[in-house]
Amino acid sequence: MNPSYERRLSKTLPQIHDRIAEATDASGREFESVRLIAVTKAHPVDAVSAALAAGLTDLGENRVEELEEKVREFGRDFATWHMIGHLQSRKARRASQLAHLIQSVDSVKLANRISKFAQEEGITVRILTQVNTSGEHSKSGLDMASAVDDILCVAEFPGIRVEGLMTMAPFGADDKKLISTFRVLRKIHEKLRTQGDVVGPELSMGMTNDFEIAIREGSTMVRVGTALFGART
């Protein structure tokens, strides 16, 4: 194992835990109500080894090829693997085989592909639906105006379980914009949850620069890379 990742995590992980604890305290929530997804994308397998050794078992990758490489190295069930990056339909099958949770289902078409595969295999694939709540054209995700209808449609697809919703905030946005980006996702989620258990309780929002705000807005999963492992090259 590369000792530098271990050394780094021994400093950064307690800091992240403290920041999560402060944010949950401030919003009257339990520390355990937020899951830390360690985003190992663009870091070598040594980062994964160090994360596992530090007790981090939820790992995030944004490319199927890299996910595959790391799953091959460590075994699928050695961690809970989260696919968090935009996924082309033709890679839906592979992603469904590798990831335990596909967080980045950003179109009905992609959900349909995953459903087809799940039915062939006789399995249930757990997903989050990604919504573009910032309105930025560069961000993928379901359109916020039609998100409720789209997600209700996706939730009916056989072989898929929608565990909740995911969003990404604009990079470098001010607090006001961040709050509104996360709040829109929560409102869409609340609307869906009034329909019963059609979607699960998860809200995946918050990254290195904005996870405290996301927690105050109800996040149940924060996806943190840079603050844990350093800058990506």
Ligand SMILES: *Cc1c(COP(=O)(O)O)cnc(C)c1O
């Ligand atoms: C890269 C990435 C993250 C982690 O970002 P950091 O700013 O490094 O914490 C989180 N979510 C998604 C979807 C990402 O692509």
